[in-house]
Amino acid sequence: MIHRLFARSWTRTLVAAFVALVFSIAITSIVLSISGFNPPSTFQAMFEFGKEPDSIVNTLNKAAGYYLSALAVAVGFRMNLFNIGVDGQYRLAAMLAAAAGGAWSLPPVLHQLVIIVVAVLVGGLWAAVPALLKVTRGVSEVISTIMLNFIATGIIAYLLNPGRLAVQLGPNNIGTKTISRSGRVPGTPFPGTDLKLYSLLVIAILAGVGFWFMINRTRFGFDLRATGLSQSAAVASGVDARRMVVMAMVISGGIAGLIGMPQLLGESYTYSLNFPTGIGLTGIGIALLGRNGPVGIAFASLLWAFLDVSSQILDFNDIPKEIVAITQAAVLLSVVVVYEVVSRVGQRIDQRHVAAQLGEVAA
Template identity: 55%
Template sequence: MKKFAKIDKERLLLGLAAPVLALLAAFIVTSLVLLATGKQPFDAFQIMGSYGVKSDSQVYILNKATTYYLAGLAVAIGFRMNLFNIGVDGQYRLAAFVAAVVGGAVSLPSFLELPLIIIVAMLVGAAWAGLAGLLKVGRGVSEVIATIMLNSIATAIIGYLLQPGRLAHLDANTNSVHTTVLPKSGWFFTFTANPAAGPIEGFIVIAALAGVGYWFVLNRTRFGFDLRTVGQSESAAQASGVNVKRMVVTSMLISGAVAGLVGMPTLLNESHQYATDFPTGIGFTGIAIALLGRNHPAGIAVGALLWAFLDRTSNWLEFNGYDKEIVGVMQGVIVLSVVVAYELVRRYGLGRQQRRVGEELAAAAARKTTVKEEVTA
């Protein structure tokens, strides 16, 4: 019992060592960058901290983190399968566009309108990601190449259809092109704890449920076990009876379905239409956040909140005379530090396990020798 408690304690310490080491390394490197630009690092951190804890900043961070969290989950599903779904960006944009068109074309009660829009978005995202999965298992095309090309195709499709006279309209007042505005029944609910700080988007509830579902399926179901097994070793999984090709396609479908939710907070809680200024690039941010969170739902949540915090404080840093790009440097350094720190801790833990096994084998050999000597005597 004491032996297992010691092992669990070591695992806990190693698990905590990686993020602490990563944050320490990111703090040191960022401080050096700030010093190189002639700025005091502690002043910058104090400015970021004081602005980030304001009530309106907290609401902004929660709303932004909701979108980032969904993007991180979509990428993490592929990562756990050893698949690099780099096409989340195209999947969520195409899904949001089609969902906006469908939602704007019908007028149903809210309890029908909202599920319709969300389901359409998930189906479109799943179908777009599923194409990459089929190309991989059917023709051996790398999912990285396939999803990159599908991103470009999605951009072209949206650009073609998002034009006046097709599936969009020209707003004479703002000179912007957008789809039909969703009816009020297609607007998602919000929370307003502090009217001065603004509303918290209700889609945060859906994001939390998606995270719980991700954890449950991955850790408490046969499908999740098979998914993790295939991600660790395809040959071993196939030898145990797992249909690897089916798992690849299924994982890409699920990843794409979650990616379809990424644009929903913006569509249902903010813009209520798809316009030329719809947010882009969130899928690539999701890659960094999944890496930060080590594909764990709780870790992804922390990474999403951290990324949203840095986004929020970047403008305030610029207002106080700092280069806005400093935050971009911070984000890049944090990702690199996390990747390097976790790899160092992993190797250290593996080395300790190997030494422990060697010691146990040596002890067993010594006991065996002692027994033989006693029998001989």
């Protein structure tokens, strides 16, 4: 029974994630106790606030961006590529897509589609830069993507100025021209609240399904996984490793371009100084927590978003909401170690099971 349970990779992942979560809660409880706060009441306040209708909507809306960000990172991770530039790719894509959407007047559906296509193209092209540097000059994608994040920030700062792509939105805010109604995607009403779910949550769902299908049901996905496991073996079997690097990075960047679309078309309708940042870097941790699988990443995204949203109640209880950052960090640090331990335990159980079967055959 135990062998059958641990024989499945998803079971090991689930056990590792659960143990890591329990460990992180224990660490957070210790920190809260040392700081003079009551852990059970703190967690209860977060849970009660997190299950409010407003909090549920905010959690799901946040999780959509986190999920797309983690998928973008996971594409690279699948073949040992570290796309640290997701943050710059999605911000540059969102800004240029918002500028295009605000500048053009097109019929509904076509207008929305053009904005999304622009975002995907910008994200993919920006990710192609470190890919080409890697395959032609041998430049590490870690270094180049980190540097491109800063370059993207500089480009955005240059273009997001009145007289270029920005207009004055208020006394203390500037942004691209507001996207007209034909380019917006109305939200979906949620019972018990005036807030609305982003209708483009469906993009995250479709991206997850597409990611699973690509990885598990296509030749490209097989080559991607094979290259990640052993590039030399993949090359020996006829895989063009350089082509795989470029395609994987472009796909990763294209997914990154989608990160800002639910927020842009569902709520803000402009790229301004208030547009969410840092989602790309958060996606790295979520991808690791979800073990680079679409289902695992979905649960990790919901957990991360829930912690972010529920932490807002802590300020009202005079508890530093930064305590949640400790929980998130503990989850990330422990899940890697715990997963390795669970994997080794599973391997030992497999070995004992095989040894027992061989013993029965010999007898």
